[in-house]
Amino acid sequence: MNRIINNPDEVVEDALRGYLRAHQDLLASTDNPRVIRERSAPRQGKVGIVTGGGSGPEPAFLGYIGENMIDAVAIGEIFSSPTAKSFHDAFVAADGGCGVACLYGNYAGDNMNVKMAIRQAAAHGLTVKTVVANDDVPSAPKDERAKRRGVAGEILMWKVGGAKAAEGADLDAVIATAQKAIDNTRSIGIGLTPCTIPAVGKPNFSIADGMMEVGIGHHGEPGIEVGPIRPARELADLMLDAILPDLPFGEGDNVAVLVSGLGATPVMELYILYDHIAEVLASHNITVRHPFVGNYFTSLEMMGVTLTVMKLDEELDRLVGMPAHSIGLTKVAR
Amino acid sequence: MNRIINNPDEVVEDALRGYLRAHQDLLASTDNPRVIRERSAPRQGKVGIVTGGGSGPEPAFLGYIGENMIDAVAIGEIFSSPTAKSFHDAFVAADGGCGVACLYGNYAGDNMNVKMAIRQAAAHGLTVKTVVANDDVPSAPKDERAKRRGVAGEILMWKVGGAKAAEGADLDAVIATAQKAIDNTRSIGIGLTPCTIPAVGKPNFSIADGMMEVGIGHHGEPGIEVGPIRPARELADLMLDAILPDLPFGEGDNVAVLVSGLGATPVMELYILYDHIAEVLASHNITVRHPFVGNYFTSLEMMGVTLTVMKLDEELDRLVGMPAHSIGLTKVAR
Amino acid sequence: MSHVVLATAGGVVLALADTINANRAWLSEIDGAIGDGDHGINMSKGFSLAAAALGKADGGLSAAFQTLGDTLLSGIGGSMGPLYGSFFLDLAATLGTAATLDAPLLSRGLHAGLASLEDLGSAKLGDKTLLDTLIPALTALDAAIAAGADFATALDAMSAAAEAGRDSTKDLVAKIGRAARLGERSRGVLDAGAASCCLILQTLAEALKQRLA
Amino acid sequence: MSHVVLATAGGVVLALADTINANRAWLSEIDGAIGDGDHGINMSKGFSLAAAALGKADGGLSAAFQTLGDTLLSGIGGSMGPLYGSFFLDLAATLGTAATLDAPLLSRGLHAGLASLEDLGSAKLGDKTLLDTLIPALTALDAAIAAGADFATALDAMSAAAEAGRDSTKDLVAKIGRAARLGERSRGVLDAGAASCCLILQTLAEALKQRLA
């Protein structure tokens, strides 16, 4: 394992110190070392946006703290939900007196810890409502959508929720819009190599040379199919065939598209994939209003890629397009 | 080799199409498929900024095309200089009537092709002047600085040159300032795993498990020392010990620091490294005015990292801090 | 020989921590097969933190379970923080200020822990989770008590059933947690939580037996 | 048997392309040892493009060298585009409109190519580059001519010296190009450009010998 770490059990602490040092213009620490807030959060009169999750899908989650984005995040160990206490403290750090929208991903640990944190917050009068992202199509059949994992679609949900809160919407409106965002979002991932949790020291699953795993999760959760790797064009087709019919997306739709590397795939390959994705969408008369290509939601040093497509109505289009600034995603007015 | 590609001999073409499709707000094609320009380049009355080089250190070079950044780039095969014709066509694409500053890295191929391209441009009255980046400390001793490679320091050179041109400076002033930028910049890289050129299909060198290669180049050029990998803190010390005395940097300096992953190193590890770098610099009373941490200048899917430090005078500080927008680097006014 | 003096039995929790730490790699390996490979790390981190918080001072077993529960809950997150955290907190609350622990009190404590685990996680027997260890182990404990067995015999019955329960997960298809998405592919390997729960119950049984008075 | 009719010898360049393509992997492997591993790819791409541009029509060898030079220069970039590109362009220019090629004309052509190579790359004999193949090969060719050897014998002398020159790079320390930064570590392996240059000169010699009239 060739990694740039000190004590493998302290990678999260060590990295957080570095994030805080490097981004003083964006981030600030809190009393809880596992909670980081936007520098000027809480903003009085604005609904607070919180998320949280295990570390590893860098730069998620704290990479999306910022202007018109997230106000505070709870940070867990590698691939492990933050504690209930950290979620609770993030709620407090984000609350500007208008309640908090906790927009997070559908994982057992996160569900339990958020649930306990909300109980704790309610006990001192802080209202927290949630939207649980479940955009990962291969992780459960359509009629069991509530079981699906949240993956890179969370980023678009945060973008929308953060923008809605920045517009001054109240908590129920922020929740409704973030829910609409994720309801209109579908994702799928393909893994090409495994990843190694530093504290474990070796990969916890394997993908043979020349093979790929379709539907893999961001924490290395097994996918739905293992087979020989195919040309980028066919990967694009396969991914689109899985997600377009699921919503469904169709003729005349406006969409946002997010192609994220899983960590070790060269950026140029993400663009090779995006090229064909955009071509196919155009052939379906689907218009890409907001393309995002990069390492937005990784899985340590896994090779592979995720594709996320969000169907836009006028409101979602406006909110995705609103200028925003964070480590992981910056949208400038142009 | 588990990669997202179509024909391995056409990865550059395929990726360029994707880049152009995804970034219509920034990029535009030219008659030469290997030359990409900023959407509104050439800007009349502004010195044109051009660079170019082999593909692979994504998102360099076209990732730094943008507002207050680069106007046009010449794009080569993976790890191979662009042709003289492409450099020439990039000059033409960038020229707004005030001449062109070609700010590129010190590699034999690039030197020859730029030289031929300049001859060709001169023949029709287009003035091109160059600054050749040679920031990579381990690639040659200090008294042979002219032999050193250009590495991630090129990004800061482009940032400074692009900002200077945006301020309206003339060609000689842009060249002088970009030269000052690179003269005040030092870099070093450490490689932890090899990389595979798709068309070759297997790594062209090897780094054993648990080993590292100090001074490695962005194209896998061997470094100056191979040894067991050490904790992140010691890597930071080793890198700083190599570059701080070389300029030298000292007490009271203001600097910009750029930590770039080589592709497959998880972003959190870059922050683990940055944490200690910032700590050591602070202990030397060196102030980091502009930190950059991310995958700015990679080497396909190599694991590893580069550290770049630039000493700032008032002008360089202002130019590095100027808002700018490109795929690889965005600086917002805050 | 039918009870344990609680005031001097805090060391039981240190024994639990030792067992978990010794099995850190194995638990992660099991979790790697159909989960995300971190179960051993999470558990080891939480139990080590609790052992450190307890130190050498023996404040008794109720307090030690309380510290363990608190530490898991506030220290490790994941699924195990809330699940094992509430489990040990409710076990501690049941033991309360009792002076001694006998088989019936242990059973009540474990049932209380089980109840909060079920409430929070909504898993059921057969879902391929730690409940597949815990529920049969508790059933065996209760059966031994009903049959008039002494505490040591009842503990042995619990241990044996825990092991059988753990092994039963091998043939199960996961219905909850990360592995649930795998369907049939989750069959054929142990469940990581069932394995850690078995380690916990067996170590608990051994440590209590050593302290029988 | 002392000259080659140039008008029908364009196929020589196709033979060069075949050789380079057949050795694509090997050349990259050599470059991988102390360079960046792309020499075979670069060369193969350039020579294939040239072969495609030439097609089946035989416009003669001068024109074929000109096409090869142009294609390398505008098609592949890297170091090889300008270096081999100017080499073949100046070789083509020297052959010009001559009807036949004999040993002295070949020598003049190769010297012209060498001159532009040296001008552009500023490498010297012993720097561990393709010059370490080219210069001794040319010296041997000239010596054979001076000794009154026939064209075939002179070509054999050139081939043998090219091979010896290529092998001489094994013991050299690189002074220029990517490998120059390695110092002593660059010793012990062949130079990639010296290897491709040897392939080119030997294939050239064989192809010309087959066409001797």
Ligand SMILES: Nc1ncnc2c1ncn2[C@@H]1O[C@H](COP(=O)(O)OP(=O)(O)O)[C@@H](O)[C@H]1O
């Ligand atoms: N809802 C649940 N109820 C009971 N046990 C559960 C539940 N969800 C998961 N588990 C247990 O948790 C174990 C995994 O724990 P761990 O790997 O530490 O957490 P995570 O799944 O967050 O990585 C599983 O093997 C299973 O036994």
Ligand SMILES: Nc1ncnc2c1ncn2[C@@H]1O[C@H](COP(=O)(O)OP(=O)(O)O)[C@@H](O)[C@H]1O
């Ligand atoms: N200045 C030079 N003069 C002559 N030959 C050179 C020079 N620089 C490099 N070479 C040759 O180029 C070869 C490498 O070519 P190639 O790998 O295609 O280009 P690059 O180094 O740009 O990757 C070296 O082995 C060497 O023989």
Ligand SMILES: [Mg+2]
């Ligand atoms: Mg986990």
Ligand SMILES: [Mg+2]
């Ligand atoms: Mg090269």
Ligand SMILES: [Mg+2]
């Ligand atoms: Mg797990």
Ligand SMILES: [Mg+2]
């Ligand atoms: Mg090379």
